[in-house]
Amino acid sequence: MELVLTEWLSAILRWLHVIAGIAWIGSSFYFIHLDLSLKARPGLPAGVKGDEWQVHGGGFYHMMKYLVAPAQMPDSLTWFKWEAYTTWLSGFSLLVVVYYLGADIFLIDKSVLDLTAAQAAGIAFGSLVTSWLVYEALCRSPLGRHEVALALVGYVYLVALTYGFTHVFSGLGAFTQIGALIGTIMVANVFVIIIPYQKKTVEAMIAGKVPDAKWGALGKQRSVHNNYLTLPVVFLMLSNHYPLLFATRYNWLIVAIVLLIGPVIRHFFNSRHEHKGSPWWTWAVAAAGMAAIAWLSAAGPAAVTTGALPPPPKFKLVSDIVSSRCSMCHAAEPVWEGIPTAPKGILLDTDEQIRVHARLIEIFAVRSQAMPPGNITEMTPQERLVLASWIAAGKPAK
Ligand code: HEC
Numbered sequence: 001m002e003l004v005l006t007e008w009l010s011a012i013l014r015w016l017h018v019i020a021g022i023a024w025i026g027s028s029f030y031f032i033h034l035d036l037s038l039k040a041r042p043g044l045p046a047g048v049k050g051d052e053w054q055v056h057g058g059g060f061y062h063m064m065k066y067l068v069a070p071a072q073m074p075d076s077l078t079w080f081k082w083e084a085y086t087t088w089l090s091g092f093s094l095l096v097v098v099y100y101l102g103a104d105i106f107l108i109d110k111s112v113l114d115l116t117a118a119q120a121a122g123i124a125f126g127s128l129v130t131s132w133l134v135y136e137a138l139c140r141s142p143l144g145r146h147e148v149a150l151a152l153v154g155y156v157y158l159v160a161l162t163y164g165f166t167h168v169f170s171g172l173g174a175f176t177q178i179g180a181l182i183g184t185i186m187v188a189n190v191f192v193i194i195i196p197y198q199k200k201t202v203e204a205m206i207a208g209k210v211p212d213a214k215w216g217a218l219g220k221q222r223s224v225h226n227n228y229l230t231l232p233v234v235f236l237m238l239s240n241h242y243p244l245l246f247a248t249r250y251n252w253l254i255v256a257i258v259l260l261i262g263p264v265i266r267h268f269f270n271s272r273h274e275h276k277g278s279p280w281w282t283w284a285v286a287a288a289g290m291a292a293i294a295w296l297s298a299a300g301p302a303a304v305t306t307g308a309l310p311p312p313p314k315f316k317l318v319s320d321i322v323s324s325r326c327s328m329c330h331a332a333e334p335v336w337e338g339i340p341t342a343p344k345g346i347l348l349d350t351d352e353q354i355r356v357h358a359r360l361i362e363i364f365a366v367r368s369q370a371m372p373p374g375n376i377t378e379m380t381p382q383e384r385l386v387l388a389s390w391i392a393a394g395k396p397a398k
Contacts, residue, residue, distance in 0.1 A: 170373070
């Protein structure tokens with residue numbers, strides 16, 4: 001019963017997380033676009049940076065941005081914050097339900113580091129908090145005043161964290177951890193900087209004082225960071241569907257490239273929206289990056305260090321390997337504790353099923369080491385090579 005409950009809890013949380021994320025990213029892309037497209041012209045009210053006409057859903061909108069604040073507070077203000085908070089709250093709950101409670105399968109790979117579930121969850125949560133604190137310290141240090149230097153240091157910092165995580169957790173765990181970490185930094189930017197400073201501005205105005213222009217500038221800086229981090233974080237969150245990304249030898253380098261091409265693609269759109277032309281070179285960089293990712297992802301599992309294949313095996317050997325490493329979970333009645341039904345409906349407990357799923361076996365256990373999860377049933381590199389040889393020989397049925 002408990003299994004069924006966590007299964008449904010995870011489904012509902014995922015649904016909420018994706019919806020909240022769409023609302024958050026949607027509104028933040030919208031405002032970035034609006035902010036960049038505002039045009040200054042004579043005749044605008046005092047304190048207005050620029051205005052812009054928009055058409056949507058059968059009506060016309062006349063948008064204006066007051067640089068610090070309007071001369072008088074409006075009666076009602078719409079705040080944009082619960083999209084971000086809900087995304088984090090649902091995402092963090094999902095992290096606990098799936099990755100911390102299911103650490104044995106989803107977070108730990110004992111061939112990477114022999115951790116208990118409690119240790120793995122502790123390290124994951126601890127590093128989430130400390131990495132955010134380090135980011136906050138970097139932004140507040142003198143480095144924070146130099147955008148390009150801060151971006152470079154931030155980039156190296158995230159790549160170093162990724163490299164570290166791939167040496168502590170399973171590939172899947174590492175990708176989710178770095179994605180969750182960037183997401184946490186982004187939401188913390190809203191919660192700790194952007195909204196509090198906006199509140200200070202509003203309070204100052206209600207008290208009849210002139211708000212400090214610095215407050216808005218601080219919020220703006222963090223909002224720019226969030227803008228550039230959005231594409232990588234969404235890529236990382238979707239990457240768990242692609243074992244060639246997270247469960248191959250150069251998984252950390254793949255993340256390093258994604259952290260580069262995400263911001264480059266954003267730059268293309270930011271530049272266009274600001275009417276500063278279309279930097280088409282960004283797509284060349286993105287395409288080269290994607291090609292590099294595809295190439296790196298073909299390097300195979302980290303554990304398999306030789307590309308030399310053994311002679312093609314008899315099917316009996318293939319079937320023995322899959323039965324002893326996979327079918328305790330992927331069976332009509334799994335015997336693995338905590339696995340109530342065959343995961344994703346994939347059965348690997350008969351010769352016929354093994355033949356039918358040869359393609360999936362190739363992607364999940366030969367070209368990557370996504371399965372067995374965290375190599376929990378200790379499949380050896382030799383066994384993966386035997387399966388590779390069987391596949392290379394055209395998957396003979398005998
Ligand atoms: C300890 C239990 C366990 C073992 C052993 C195991 N798997 Fe899995 N398998 C899972 C779980 C859990 C999932 C679902 C993963 C998820 O939700 O992301 C899964 C998913 C899969 C999928 C579908 C993935 C998808 O997203 O479509 C394939 C294919 C697969 N396993 C193949 C294998 C192969 C091949 C082996 C043996 C080399 C194996 N599994 C061993 C638990 C196991």
